[in-house]
Amino acid sequence: MAVNEYRLRPGAAPRKHRIGFWWIVLSATAIAAFAVLPYATQSLRDLAADDKEVAANYVDRAVWLKTVFYLHVGCGGTALLLSPLQFADRVRLRLPRLHRAVGRIVLSAIVVAGSAGLILAWTNLAGPIGTAGFGTLAALWLVGAVNAYRTIRRGDVAAHHRWVVRTFALTYAAVTLRLWLIALTPLFVSMQGIDDHLAFLRAYLIVPFLCWVPNLMVAELWLLRDAADPRRAGGGSGA
Known part of the structure; x- marks a missing residue:
């Protein structure tokens, strides 16, 4: 993608956009480390x-x-860690080669992690609910990555941006899943008088859909706002 394929929005990005961007960067980095490092440093x-x-x-x-599990964890963590970089205007506009290289790594990692996720959905902790929720997430993740690649290959930058936003919303499910578990586990402990282990398992019955459906809804609302405001074309963070 050439630099002039993107249109820089006039003026600096609003402060709330910069805050949102850095929240995503920091939360994605923290969860990528939290989720991946234990499996890299300790045995199952x-x-x-x-x-x-x-x-x-x-x-x-x-x-x-x-092996499938480790592929899912490693490649999923890679996609989560690198994806925010794709939304940084400075990288996309000033370092297009880096943007393309990182994009290829992210999409390749999603293909591996998503394919592994389709298999792992049948052996998850949440049973049939998890199979449905995590299986759908993995399938949509793959669809998003494939369409992001296909649209940029044919030069449709606007459609590529839309699919990248949707795909990242699904990638970010790794963060929201853990945030929901952090919130729901102590809630179940206090409300139901059960121990942490049982509370975690009950919370895990809820997150297979909760971790990604709201993310995708927010992404679609964001894209609708983009479509209604031509000045937001390009969809970067301004960072």
């Missing part, structure tokens, strides 16, 4: 012994399924 058995429910769910699975 050690994590399971520390009462990590997800690790316990996979510790005794077949080797091929554990």
Whole structure:
């Protein structure tokens, strides 16, 4: 993509947009580290012994399924960590080669992580609800990545931007899932008088849809606002 394929919005980005951008960067970085580093530094058995429910769910699975799990964690973390960079105006406008290179890495990581997610959806902690919720998330994630690639290959920058926004909303589910668990687990402990482990499992029954449906709704509202305001063409952060 050439630099002139994007139109820089007049003036600096509003302060609230910059704050929102940096919140996304910092939260994505924190969750990418929080979600990936334990699996890079400890074995599943050690994590399971520390009462990590997800690790316990996979510790005794077949080797091929554990490999799929690690691919999902590693590639998903990569996509989450690098995706915010694609929304930075300075990178997109001034370093188009870097923008393209990072974009290829992100889309490739999503294809691997999403494909792995389709498999893992059948062995998740939330049972049929999780299979439906996480399976749909993985399928839509793949659809978004493929369409983001196809639209930019044919030179349709506006459509590419729309698909990138939708795809990132689904990538960001890794953050919102954990935020919902952080909020819901102690809520269930206090309201139902149960221990942390059982509260976590009950919260996990809710998040398979809650972690991504609101994200996608916000993304669509954002895109509608973009369409109604031509000055916002390009959709970057202003950062």
